[in-house]
Amino acid sequence: MTGARGGVLELAVLGSLHETPLHGYELRKRLNALLGMFRAFSYGSLYPCLRQLLADGLIAEEQPADVAAPLSGRRSKIVYKLTAEGKERLQELLTQAGPSAWEDESFGIHFAFFRHTEAEVRLRILEGRRSRLEERLDSVRTALARTRERLDSYTLELQRHGLESVEREVRWLNELIATERQGLPSTPTDRTDRAEKPGSDTTDLD
Amino acid sequence: MTGARGGVLELAVLGSLHETPLHGYELRKRLNALLGMFRAFSYGSLYPCLRQLLADGLIAEEQPADVAAPLSGRRSKIVYKLTAEGKERLQELLTQAGPSAWEDESFGIHFAFFRHTEAEVRLRILEGRRSRLEERLDSVRTALARTRERLDSYTLELQRHGLESVEREVRWLNELIATERQGLPSTPTDRTDRAEKPGSDTTDLD
DNA sequence: TTCGTCATGTAATGGGTTACATGATTAC
DNA sequence: GTAATCATGTAACCCATTACATGACGAA
Known part of the structure; x- marks a missing residue:
């Protein structure tokens, strides 16, 4: 399998x-x-x-x-x-x-494939990723704060570059999330029950 | 195993x-x-x-x-x-x-662990990574050029973000490589044979 | 005394790669 | 006719994860 x-x-x-x-x-x-x-x-x-x-x-x-390929028996x-x-x-x-x-x-x-994904799901995925990355930032930052002194310049540079990359992705996600939010003006306050949502179609898929 | x-x-x-x-x-x-x-x-x-x-x-x-832990039998x-x-x-x-x-x-x-790596090896690794990333950039860029029109905005945004990240890493590598090159003033022209290299110690490792 | 975290391990599984083998089709 | 690339596939392996199981130790 x-x-x-x-x-x-x-x-x-x-x-x-x-x-x-x-x-x-x-x-x-x-x-x-x-x-x-x-x-x-x-x-x-x-x-x-x-x-x-x-x-x-x-x-x-x-x-x-x-149509268009009448040769028989050939099927590579x-x-x-x-x-x-x-x-x-x-x-x-x-x-x-x-x-x-x-x-x-x-x-x-x-x-x-976000094009085929419901707007709400898109948002939750983007937010999920963002908090995943923020977790990572937090844990690395705290660990770094405790050991910064005894790190050589290469290790330090790696940390710096890693942090910068992740921070950059978080900013990117922030923008995407903001844009997505403008797209769905429903749910004014947070609702725990999510029953029918009348005009929230974006799925397409057929 | x-x-x-x-x-x-x-x-x-x-x-x-x-x-x-x-x-x-x-x-x-x-x-x-x-x-x-x-x-x-x-x-x-x-x-x-x-x-x-x-x-x-x-x-x-x-x-x-x-020293310092005279308790016997305990070894967790x-x-x-x-x-x-x-x-x-x-x-x-x-x-x-x-x-x-x-x-x-x-x-x-x-x-x-570059601190423990020979300067020459460091350089070759950095260059290797850079050309690896550049390959990737090339192939994605050409593929993108051929299909840009029929891509939805999410796919396009993903491509854009991906390209930007990789380009950024390439620039980072460029800087690192430049710095490394200043560190080793040997091999004025490119040598295919690399026999002994008198004063190129950086290895430490005992 | 209970909860969190420190600390060590194993079995089953997973998701994918490498390397290999084969053959058709196209371009030169 | 031969080289490149298109096209399909398989077997063996790899590196690591998940989930599980266990227990010591310190703090509340």
Whole structure:
């Protein structure tokens, strides 16, 4: 059971395939173009993942069948498309606003598909990531304060650069959150129960 | 065989223990304070790693024995120290200037112990990382140029932020490299053979 | 005496990579 | 016709995590 459920790949594949049907090779290129700054997937993980998703019925092979390529018997590319079940599963993944959405490995992928994510979920993910980073800042800052003197210049420089990067990402998140907030003028005060919300559609997904 | 050879942990442990003997719990705290912005280790990987390193003879238990704690039979903390072999191994790890030193997962740890790394090796690692990042920039930039139009605003923003972060790190590396170069006024032109280099000591390590 | 944190460990699992193997198609 | 790149796949391994289990010690 190498690779479909639980990993980031599942979302990455499902999300990509939702936009348009693709074959494995092309899918990988797109993914690495999309997330290239953060991570890169290899074929060794992608193909087994596709196989698993196929077995689970979340994706299906797409037959070119009739038009534009009448050659028979030739099928080297295997183009996959999302099934109805697959769309459901994708929706499920995109609705989860928990650590699995805002940790380092997964945040980028989730963000990349924000277009298909509900506005409220987007906000909670952004805030989740921000507080995750702030936690990190706090713990490193306090640890640093206690030991700053006995650190060599390289270690110090690493700390400085690390802090700066994370602080920068927090600022970036702040801006995003502010923008998102303007988008949803509902929930004036904080509500613990979240029943129906009349005009809050942003999901698209079909 | 969970965990000692090959991983980043080996270097992290050996490097930390070189500065001062430590027990596992404290070691982990230090490591996570040192590298907290980049990654975090768990006990589940640290302890098995220590066990392995102990078995390999790279570290040894340190007996408090005589002074300052005369209570007998009590030994809840297990303090480890580097052996001669361990120091050798550490030196070996710190001399490797290859992908294993400048990839995302490992660069931080290598940088953190630059104090114990030869000046030339430092330079090659910094340059290696820089060109690694530049490769990434290139491939993402070209891919982006071909598909910019059909990208939604979230994807675009992710790309922008990713590019900016990496560009920023490249600039940081540029500065570091410049500083390093001032430190070693040898090799006026590029030499393919690198035989002895008389006065290039910075290693310390005993 | 109970709670937090210090302290050490193990088993199961996980999610992905590397390296390998194969073959079709395109460009020169 | 041969080299590059497109395209698909598998087996072995890797490095670390999660979750669990245990217990000592200090402070409230």
